[in-house]
Amino acid sequence: MSGERDLASALVAEIEKTAAGIGRPVRIMEVCGTHTVELRRQGIHSLLPRGIALVSGPGCPVCVTPAGYVDNALTLAESGHAIIASFGDMLKVPGATGRTLSSLSAAGRARLVYSPTELIGMARAAGAPVVFLAVGFETTIPTIMSALLEAEKQEIRNLYLYTAFKTVPAALRFLLANPEHGIDGFLLPGHVSVVIGADAYEFLEGPGGRPGVITGFEALDMLLGILLVLRQIGRGTHRVENAYPRAVRPGGNSLARQMIETMLEPTDETWRGLGVIPGAALGLRPARADRDAAKVFSLPAAADAEAPGCICARVVAGMATPPQCPLFGARCTPDDPVGPCMVSSEGTCAAYFRYGDGT
Amino acid sequence: MKEGALIRLEHGSGGALSRDLVESVIHPFFRSAAYPELTDASPVETGSDFLMTTDGYVVDPPFFPGGNIGALSVWGTCNDLAVCGAKPICISLALVLEEGFAVADLRKVLESAASAAREADTRIVTGDTKVVPRGKGGGIFITTAGIGRRMCSAPLSPSRIQEGDSVIISAPIGAHGLTVLAARESLPVADALRSDMAFLYPPVSLLFPLAESLRFLRDATRGGVAAVLNEAVHGAAWGIRMEESEIPVSDEVRTVADLLGLNPLEVANEGVFVAVVGARSEAAALRALQAHPLGRSARCVGHVTAGNAGTVLMTTKIGGTRRVDFPRGLLLPRIC
Numbered sequence: 001m002s003g004e005r006d007l008a009s010a011l012v013a014e015i016e017k018t019a020a021g022i023g024r025p026v027r028i029m030e031v032c033g034t035h036t037v038e039l040r041r042q043g044i045h046s047l048l049p050r051g052i053a054l055v056s057g058p059g060c061p062v063c064v065t066p067a068g069y070v071d072n073a074l075t076l077a078e079s080g081h082a083i084i085a086s087f088g089d090m091l092k093v094p095g096a097t098g099r100t101l102s103s104l105s106a107a108g109r110a111r112l113v114y115s116p117t118e119l120i121g122m123a124r125a126a127g128a129p130v131v132f133l134a135v136g137f138e139t140t141i142p143t144i145m146s147a148l149l150e151a152e153k154q155e156i157r158n159l160y161l162y163t164a165f166k167t168v169p170a171a172l173r174f175l176l177a178n179p180e181h182g183i184d185g186f187l188l189p190g191h192v193s194v195v196i197g198a199d200a201y202e203f204l205e206g207p208g209g210r211p212g213v214i215t216g217f218e219a220l221d222m223l224l225g226i227l228l229v230l231r232q233i234g235r236g237t238h239r240v241e242n243a244y245p246r247a248v249r250p251g252g253n254s255l256a257r258q259m260i261e262t263m264l265e266p267t268d269e270t271w272r273g274l275g276v277i278p279g280a281a282l283g284l285r286p287a288r289a290d291r292d293a294a295k296v297f298s299l300p301a302a303a304d305a306e307a308p309g310c311i312c313a314r315v316v317a318g319m320a321t322p323p324q325c326p327l328f329g330a331r332c333t334p335d336d337p338v339g340p341c342m343v344s345s346e347g348t349c350a351a352y353f354r355y356g357d358g359t
Numbered sequence: 360m361k362e363g364a365l366i367r368l369e370h371g372s373g374g375a376l377s378r379d380l381v382e383s384v385i386h387p388f389f390r391s392a393a394y395p396e397l398t399d400a401s402p403v404e405t406g407s408d409f410l411m412t413t414d415g416y417v418v419d420p421p422f423f424p425g426g427n428i429g430a431l432s433v434w435g436t437c438n439d440l441a442v443c444g445a446k447p448i449c450i451s452l453a454l455v456l457e458e459g460f461a462v463a464d465l466r467k468v469l470e471s472a473a474s475a476a477r478e479a480d481t482r483i484v485t486g487d488t489k490v491v492p493r494g495k496g497g498g499i500f501i502t503t504a505g506i507g508r509r510m511c512s513a514p515l516s517p518s519r520i521q522e523g524d525s526v527i528i529s530a531p532i533g534a535h536g537l538t539v540l541a542a543r544e545s546l547p548v549a550d551a552l553r554s555d556m557a558f559l560y561p562p563v564s565l566l567f568p569l570a571e572s573l574r575f576l577r578d579a580t581r582g583g584v585a586a587v588l589n590e591a592v593h594g595a596a597w598g599i600r601m602e603e604s605e606i607p608v609s610d611e612v613r614t615v616a617d618l619l620g621l622n623p624l625e626v627a628n629e630g631v632f633v634a635v636v637g638a639r640s641e642a643a644a645l646r647a648l649q650a651h652p653l654g655r656s657a658r659c660v661g662h663v664t665a666g667n668a669g670t671v672l673m674t675t676k677i678g679g680t681r682r683v684d685f686p687r688g689l690l691l692p693r694i695c
Binding site for chain 1: 676
């Protein structure tokens with residue numbers, strides 16, 4: 001037996017003891033899509049005692065982007081006014097009509113990038129306007145903004161951002177304000193916290209708050225995070241704990257935070273499944289309106305819509321699990337997805353489908 | 360497949376979509392009572408001891424650390440025969456060259472193919488050459504066919520797998536696919552990786568004396584070990600349970616795969632095969648393989664189990680359980 005397995009067994013034993021002490025079912029939300037995938041990939045669900053439910057949260061950026069955003073991008077690409085550039089997952093998300101941007105990739109109207117740094121060369125070579133689908137949380141935003149700064153430095157004028165940036169603390173505030181979600185505690189996202197810092201979650205400690213533990217992504221990190229949340233539930237406290245101190249500092253990464261604050265401002269945009277959360281999205285500040293694809297190309301507000309039968313909206317809100325969806329595994333698979341939670345490599349449905357439910 | 364469907368790159372990845380393409384579009388045209396199964400090689404006529412196989416090679420780039428498309432195409436075809444229990448006799452080699460491909464590079468590829476054939480004690484006895492205009496090919500594509508003579512008395516088929524059987528992986532996994540990917544994308548890890556490309560008949564044939572206890576063999580190329588294991592239990596009344604900690608993976612492959620977010624179980628190999636043997640023959644099989652340089656790291660990674668029909672489950676390194684699915688989505692295109 002490996003040392004890691006011994007440590008895991010010891011943590012699981014503590015988790016069982018603590019859960020027994022609580023004596024009621026507990027719902028812990030992993031906010032981050034990477035946690036959703038890693039928890040299942042490591043088989044952690046299969047090790048937890050009955051009564052502890054891990055609920056996936058709204059932390060998969062592709063999943064919380066509404067279908068109307070894809071439709072706007074499709075319309076723009078087909079108009080011939082701009083080439084769409086995007087990370088891979090977004091190209092495969094169906095819009096309200098079921099069509100995807102990847103259907104335009106053969107014609108070169110929708111192009112895949114692995115890193116925002118590729119945008120500079122792509123814009124220079126294309127000559128025509130290139131619109132990047134700027135989707136992501138605080139982890140992704142600084143790299144995209146760096147690419148934009150580089151484009152400005154090199155005086156590349158034909159690169160635009162269609163922003164659908166979201167912020168994690170705002171989503172957590174929304175969940176706290178809607179207690180019908182029944183969440184007893186949060187595993188807070190490690191990578192986002194590297195940027196925003198542990199102090200960004202202070203509101204969780206206020207009235208109506210919940211325990212939150214900043215958690216890393218190794219199996220032992222995640223077991224420890226779950227144990228610390230349970231201990232707080234048992235004690236009846238709701239504090240923010242940093243169980244990922246090897247990467248996360250109280251103030252986060254000041255350079256990245258500064259970049260976000262100077263270039264972007266809070267906006268009100270639709271989250272799939274959650275509706276409009278005031279101030280929970282980030283858009284370009286007016287000084288960069290000439291880089292803002294929504295303004296330059298007069299794109300309408302992105303409407304929220306679901307394919308018939310798809311329950312992604314309830315899944316991202318933590319109100320349903322994938323097996324409760326009639327399409328799951330039958331009409332909707334990673335090879336032919338209906339909703340974004342099956343498209344994204346961080347999506348809850350994809351994680352359930354690939355790794356099973358631990359039995 | 361849906362009306363109006365188009366071929367996607369994923370159809371060539373060796374995962375679930377590849378299987379669907381072959382099963383629902385290609386095989387129906389050629390299926391017959393005499394050849395009901397999808398295998399790597401089949402008898403040239405019913406009851407014959409001569410087996411035939413064919414394979415196409417589109418690897419990009421054609422030269423990579425540890426080999427090139429020449430030896431790859433010869434050994435890949437020999438390996439398909441080997442895992443069907445046959446010793447390669449001769450192969451054909453057809454070239455599709457793109458206008459502008461350097462003749463010096465072609466010579467290197469052919470030298471490598473000739474040398475690989477010598478090492479495999481087989482001959483390239485016929486071939487063909489075509490040239491396509493610039494931009495219409497990938498530099499060099501190779502198609503081979505091979506004929507071999509059956510040397511294994513037992514019929515090798517997933518249908519002979521039984522509950523309790525042992526699942527063996529012959530060598531550390533993931534090296535070929537990651538090497539080609541790193542070479543293609545000029546990733547700064549290329550020095551740490553070499554393709555595991557190898558002629559597998561010698562280690563494979565060491566298992567033939569197990570006779571009826573040897574149930575099934577498959578080289579774990581596109582789609583990796585995950586695809587082979589899922590194929591083996593697809594539609595069956597049993598499944599496989601494996602131990603993550605028993606899977607042979609080198610530190611280099613584990614690190615690079617982690618960095619790229621890839622699962623070594625899904626990455627293509629060119630020197631690894633999976634063997635399913637009766638549990639009582641497990642020790643003998645491992646002894647035989649471990650005595651050969653290409654099987655030195657062979658491990659029993661799990662067993663055939665009831666209760667999880669048609670699926671592959673894995674006990675993770677921390678003792679949790681999860682499913683190992685068919686590889687899905689765009690894995691690593693043009694890896695062989």
